[in-house]
Amino acid sequence: MIGRINQEGLTIIPTKMYFFKGKVKIEIAVAKGKKLYDKRQVKKKRDWNREKARLLSRNNK
Numbered sequence: 001m002i003g004r005i006n007q008e009g010l011t012i013i014p015t016k017m018y019f020f021k022g023k024v025k026i027e028i029a030v031a032k033g034k035k036l037y038d039k040r041q042v043k044k045k046r047d048w049n050r051e052k053a054r055l056l057s058r059n060n061k
Helices: 002-006 036-060
Strands: 010-020 023-032
Touching (some): 002 010
Antiparallel strands (some): 010 023
16 A cells, blocks of 8 residues: 555545454545646536526525
């Protein structure tokens, strides 16, 4: 797992946390971050959905 983390763009993400007999167990995963173009596409979609909701709420009044 250490070798995979040393590659570019990979990181360790805690996915679940358990408390068991006074100890904490953490389930982890190795994940790859988003590319810049992915982030722009998500932002564009989020902005459009927000604008669409505004337009629909104005029309319903």
